[in-house]
Every structure is written in C-alpha cells, then in structure tokens.
Amino acid sequence: MAESLTDIARKLNVAPSTISRAISDPSKVAPKTRAKILSYVEKVGYKPNLSARMLRMQRSTTIGIVVNDLSDSLIAQAANIMQDVAFKRGYFPVLLSTEESRTKERESISRLMMTNICGLVIIPSSATASILENINIPVVELDRSTNTNHNDEFRMDDQAAMQMATRYLHEQGCKHIAVFFGNIDRISSFKSRYLALNTCAQEGLTYSTFFVKGVTSNELTSTARLITNIILDERHAATASAATSAGGHKKSKASADHDSGSGNGNGSGSGISVDVDTKSRLKELMLPISYDLSKLKSELPIDGMIAANHSLASGMVQGFNDHHLPLNKDIKLFTFDHPDWLSVLPEDIPSITHPLNKAADLAMNRLIDRIENKYTETVEARLLRPQLLSSSHIEE
Amino acid sequence: MAESLTDIARKLNVAPSTISRAISDPSKVAPKTRAKILSYVEKVGYKPNLSARMLRMQRSTTIGIVVNDLSDSLIAQAANIMQDVAFKRGYFPVLLSTEESRTKERESISRLMMTNICGLVIIPSSATASILENINIPVVELDRSTNTNHNDEFRMDDQAAMQMATRYLHEQGCKHIAVFFGNIDRISSFKSRYLALNTCAQEGLTYSTFFVKGVTSNELTSTARLITNIILDERHAATASAATSAGGHKKSKASADHDSGSGNGNGSGSGISVDVDTKSRLKELMLPISYDLSKLKSELPIDGMIAANHSLASGMVQGFNDHHLPLNKDIKLFTFDHPDWLSVLPEDIPSITHPLNKAADLAMNRLIDRIENKYTETVEARLLRPQLLSSSHIEE
C-alpha cells in the first residue's frame, strides 16, 4: 500500500500537520525539518491522497472537458490543447466524449459533478442547457452555444466565415451554389452558419441549401456523398441531354447502391429524366426542411458547393471521386473546418480554417480565470475570426 | 451547495447509515423507509460525494486511459470505445494524451495514481516500463508493448500484417520495395513491423528500409514527404538518363518543376543535384541507422512503397502529389492502419486495417476482469489478426 502522510509522520517523529505544511507551504516550517521531510518524502515516493485532500478542502483541481466527438481530429486537437493548458495551470483535466448522444452527455456530466470538478468546458448540444440547469460551477461553452447567455462562449464567427466563403466563390465566378448543412436544430454552429447565409447576398449569386440527415460524422459523410452523387447525376443528365445522352457513366461503390434502386429509370434520352424518383430519394436523405428541387434544375446549373463542416466536405469529395470528376473544375468546392485530409488530395480545396485551437486555449484559460476569480466580468461570447485558406487567394 | 448524505438524514429523521444502505444495498433496509428515502433522494437530486466514498472504501471505480496521440483518429476511436466499455461496466474512464512526450506521460500517470485509479490501459512508449515500475494496480498495454511481460497486452499481429503487405505487392509484380518506418527504438510497433520484414522474404523481392525522423505524427508526415520527393526525383532522374542515355550527370534539372510548383511543401530548396547532396539530405531526414543509398540506385528502381503507419503514408501521398504523379501507377503504394483519409482519395491505396478498435475493447474488458478478479490467469499477449483491404484483392 502507498504510504500515507500519517505513516511518514510516525517514521520521522513529527506531526502529520508538519509534513503537510512542509509540502504545501514550505515557508511555514523550519528549513532543517523541511529538508528532512522532503528528502524522505522523495525517497519513498509519497503520493498524497487526492480524495482525502479534496474532501477536506471542499474543492478540487479537476476540470471536466466534455466534447461531442473525439474521432473528429479537430476536436481531438482542441481537447489536447485544453488538457495542456489545464496541466500547466495546475489543474487536472478529465476528458469525456459524448458521441453526440444526449444520454451520454447527461451521464458524463452527472458523473463529473460527483467527482467534485471545479469547472467545465463543454461543446454543448441542444440538450445541454437543461442538463446544466442546476450546476453552480464555472462553465465555458466551446465551438457551439446553448444560447442561454449563462456562460462564457468561444467559437468561430460563423457569419464572417460564411461571408468569406460566398465572396470567394463569387470571385471565382460561381453563379449558383449548393450549400450543405447538418441538423440546424440540433447543432448551433450549423444554425448560425445557415442564418449567416442570408446576410451573404452576393450580386448574381443564388444558393440551394441542403440539410443533410445524420447525427454522427460518419452518417453526415455518407449521406452527403449520396446527395452529391445525385446532384452530379442531375448535372450530367442536364448536360448530356443537350448533346446525346449516351448511357451511364462509370461509377464505383457507393453510387452503385443508390443507383440500383432507380436503375436510371426511364433514362433513355428525353431531357431530364429522374424527377419523381430523384425527388423521393433526396427527401430520404435530407431533413424535413422543405427544399424546392426545382431550384436544382433551374437554368443555372450548380457551379459551386459549400460544405458547412468537414464531414460533409468528405462526402462531397467522395461523390466527385465516384463520378471520376476532378475537384474544382466545373464545380468549385469550398469547405469549412480545413480538415487534415485536405493535405492529401491532389487538388486544393479552399477552406475556412476553424480557429478551434485558439478558441480551446482561450476557453480553458477563461475557465480557470473564473475558477480563481481572476476574471469576474459578466459573461462574454467571443467570436473568433476565421481565416480563408486557398492557394489562389493568399491575401487576407 | 450540494446536499450531503447527512443533510438528508437530518431532514428525514433517520441515521446517515440508513440512507447509505438504502442506496447501496436496498435489501438491508425496510421497503417502506427505503421508498421514502429513495424518493426524497430523487427529488433533491442527491449526488454522493465520490471523494468521501473513495476515501472510506479505499478503492475507486476510476480507470485511467493513457494514449500517445489523441489527434490520431484511430487512437481517438479506440479511446472512445474504451470509455464506452468502462461506462457500461460501471467504471469511470479518465482519458489523457501524452503527445508522445515522456514528461507528460510521467506526469499523467503520477497524477492518475494520486486519484486512486483502480486500473490503467496504456499505449506504452519505451519509457513506460520504468514509470510503471512501482505500480500495483492492474495495467493493460494496448497497441504497443513495454516488453516487460508484466501486463496483458493487446495489439496487432505485426508479423502477419507485414506478410500480407509484402505478399500483396509481390502479387502485384513489384520487385523492389521501399519501406518507411518511424523510430524503432522508441515505438515498439515500428520495431516489430521492422523485424517482421525479415521473415517476409518473397521470391525476387528486395527491400530498402527508411527510418524516418520525427516524434509526432506531423513530423513523421512531413519528413516522409520530403524523403518521398527525393525518391521520386531519383527515379525520374534515372529514367530520364536512361532514355537520353547521355551518359552524364544532367539529372539536376529534372526535379525543378515540382519544386517550384509544389506549393506549401516546406521548400525542398533549390534544384537537386543527386549524389553527395542527396545523400546528405537523406541522412538529415533519417534516423542514424545506416542505410546504403546505393541500394536505392540499383538496377531495380523502386516500384513499391510501404508505409508502416498512416502518418508516413500521408507523407508519401503528398510526395506523389508534389510530383503530380498518380498513385499506384508506376509505384504501388501500401499503407498500414487504413486511415480515414483513404476514403477521400481518387485512387485506392491498399491497406492493412489496424484492429485497434477490437483490441481496445478487449483491453478494457480484460482490465476490468482483472480489477474484479474475474480473470486470474497469467499475463497474455494477444495478437490480433489484421485484415487486408484493397479493391483488387477482396479475398481473405
């Protein structure tokens, strides 16, 4: 068994309190005894019992970090940074991932509260507000918002980001842009990005919004892929009908599944086929926010696509690969989040860097400032400016 | 403040011990009082103080999980799985990431010990063995090994994996394969994969091994990229000189294009004049394990490349992109780990799936079995069979 403070006190013939002082407040003990104690403590590798200390002091140095999805490398990096900051400032971070599950979120927070955490950084979901209702420790919201204005918040300036995205595509000469979102009712960042779109009127630019079904990152990706395939099919059908529609093009894996059902139906020339079939298929893939398919087939074919996060972007890219279409040629792509895998693509995809690392740093530092009462202003929602990353647009 | 058990006892006019029993051992209390207590407890949302409980019971249900790199999505997924298993079996997982830093590893483990963890799953480094020396709780090693035979171990069967890799490339008609490793002295999986290579003699197949410098994933990637660029330069120079057979040292100009055009690769500097220069540059990029450059320039040009993990693979792919070379055409690529980003590439790269998720599940379950004395056999090193993933090789 590990030695306790009292054990050591007996061994050295001093009072337990002396040992305690020697460790925590060296000035309050005679240098000589202090040296004796510390050397012995060092020798036997004494580790104070944190449970006892926390119980006695009625406070802990444990900070909870609750994130939505650790498999997301952006989030994982942010988590790392927060752990670092916490460590450096003398706190002990406890990291939990909810996988976008409310049940898990509830369990995790509940369990964290039992362990006497002294603060919490959380990437909230729409369920978080009610879970946090009776919590009386400092909380900081990262990346998303509960919209309660109860806590400090650090996240990207979605409006600025969307502005950059649309302006960029506008400059590239795009006319009609498809924008992919996830569930805007569940995830605040999708919502704010969607709302931002309304402020992004660019001359001669129109948008089609797609609300992709799915909760997890993987679900978003595969659904986005399917939708992209449908869009590319549509486009192909449209251009092909202008010329002669010569059978189907070559597709691989994923597009094969969804095609098997429709089998290109009544294809055989005759302008734009699809219609009913495509419509119903699209409906299945999207959230029940009405989308007017006719937009998709307006005179202006889609020549730009924006993914509101990197999971959606991954699906888009896979869709283009399925069609053996080069990225950024006929249709310009643009993605939020600047995911790692961009570096491995043969073509550049312009992107908005998500300043999540910076936000994470600020969030953890703010939390600790709150804990230590070094920051006592009213709550603040800090929006971090994103950055446009693109080989053909190095300004900013 | 949160209510304590004693507070509740006072409110209900019962002894604290009765409350405690009502919660933890319902059979030991009268159904009537039990109901009264539980309903009240429910109402006020009583949360037991875990510090006090741990202090009293001299044990905890906290399990430490120490991983090397959370930004690695494979690792992050494994961490998730372990957290799940732990939760489901009534334990509380605490996740920490070391970023391959020994200091952090030491700190993390030390801190975990103070919090009274009852078990530990760790992805060990070469420093772990000494850190764990005086630990007397169950430990399970995941993915890598301390080679101490003190703990249960769950990881991939590296030998089988390397066999699959080389056999596959052999079947594809490769003759001379470059194999990229990281630091084999620091990371056991690199070592075992390297050692496995010796058992992989395939008829008419030769290997050149590259030990890539770097600790973090990013470092490995960027160094691997540079080395790949050099290899491709060499190859280009070789074929060019063969074609013109100008029997001279004209190769230097060959690589000029990609250097200027390759965008953000942190500049491989000015034109490449092979031999001396290349040799010294290669040396800088690789660990001081002697490598005979002449092999690289033997009659057999490299026609296959194996990356011993996905960070190295990422660098390779970027190298090919820098040269605007299609993957898998003249040089077949092969990677360990089956990283996510493969799905986003236009070309398939065959890969070995790392059965880390399975291993993580087994590891956490074994740990808890040890904690609960449900498993008392001597330590076991379980090697999990990897799987070959390739579009042109669906067997296995």
Added chain:
DNA sequence: TTGTAAGCGTTATCAT
C-alpha cells in the same frame, strides 16, 4: 516553529 484536534462525507462494525 511545531503539535493537537476537529472535521470534510462516506461506509463498516458494532450495538440496539
């Protein structure tokens, strides 16, 4: 400067 003693919130062992 150091020792003494009380108490943090639990649970286990007794006694009732």
Added chain:
DNA sequence: ATGATAACGCTTACAA
C-alpha cells in the same frame, strides 16, 4: 431494521 460510532487521509485553526 435501524442508530451510534469510528475511521479513511488530509488540512487548518488554535494551542503550546
């Protein structure tokens, strides 16, 4: 079936 009591290891007045 329940209540009283001690103890887990530590910190912190307060006393010496």
